[in-house]
Amino acid sequence: MADIKIGIVIPAHNEAMTISDCLASVQTAIEQLPSNISAYPLVVLDDCTDDTLALVENAGVDYIECDYHCVGKVRDLGIRHAIKKGATWIACTDADSIVTPDWLMEQVTHIKQQPTDMICGVVDVDNWAHLTSQTREAYIAHYQDMMGHRHIHGANLSFRDEAYLAVGGFAPLPCHEDVDLVKKFENQGYAITWSNHVRVITSSRLEARANEGFAAFLANLEKSNL
Template identity: 80%
Template sequence: MKIGIVIPAHNEALTITNCLASVQTAIEQLPPTIAAYLLVVFDSCTDDTLALVKAAGVDYICCDYQCVGRGRDMGIRHAITQGATWLACTDADSIVTTDWLVQQIAHITHQPTDMICGVVSVDSWAHLTPQTREDYSNHYQDIMGHRHIHGANLSFSGEAYLAVGGFAPLSCHEDVDLVKRFETRGYAITWSNHVRVITSSRLEARATEGFAAFLANLEKSNLQ
């Protein structure tokens, strides 16, 4: 088995190094029978992200889509050509847990599945109001069987991914769209809080309706 880990990046020089280090640590926990291929997809980067990825010795491809859906799809399809049969997505502003990949393998092994939707934790609440943290905690279901969808923590079978047509060319909610198509086609989806990622609490959104925008809107409502 070979796992492809695909990370889209658009001007992520401040976070990419820690992200890649966490993924490398997760890869090191895999048994020798499982190979891993790590790929960064640079989409319209104008900062030092590329230089940092080169310094880390990680494979990469470049595009100028300015569209996370197209970037993710390009990366996933490239990883599949490199022999990956299971694909794991995270984001360049996130840190995966040490057992991120091991937990995915455990799910696949013990109860075969076509997709795993994992959970995210927020890296810091220090710059946000206590009410924003409370509102988020009341909203978020950190349990098995949750129904949250995060592009920063989404993994799936390569065969099923190709069968449903892959990520759509959307600038946001490409993850939600993909999950819906897996559901429509009757693929098995595991909603797991064992597969975990720690994501940035920044409020400067890369995607207009992504996680940062969600936090920013919560914070804005609490400051009014």
């Protein structure tokens, strides 16, 4: 990938409480890139009825709108839009997450050191204060924060444009669309890098947007420890 053009795709459904911090962190990550690598964020607004749109406009970030209520369809819409605009590498995160300043640079480093078709990164939980200590301990015991981990997060998943299109993209699934996409890459023999250098800080909220997403996972973990 001689010329890397990064499209950063962020789905959002009523994320007025978190979208500004997310976009600010993405801008900081973009500013760390060398001048020969371009990157631009794209928010996909999925039936937002709060102030998310106004906040995205205030941040000067490009956006498109839809009414899918299906994260797989929302991600796919944004990614195909970004590819049509020239993106050769897609970086996905979520509107309730904050990417680290070196989030994009670490991806570029992986791409240049050992060509890869996909990078699965890791997440840090932003706040444990409202959760029991048992939940935190159980989570830490489960989570493999290391190179070669096997965790999959839609909030920290990136890949090459041509590979994405070749496997058919995100399926129209309301949850686990990220797991499904990784399985497609694996089944078709694409190279996947499982990296703990590519990091995102994600929300520890328990009110799930997806029935079986990360918030639901934490909520179920908390429930089992009460």
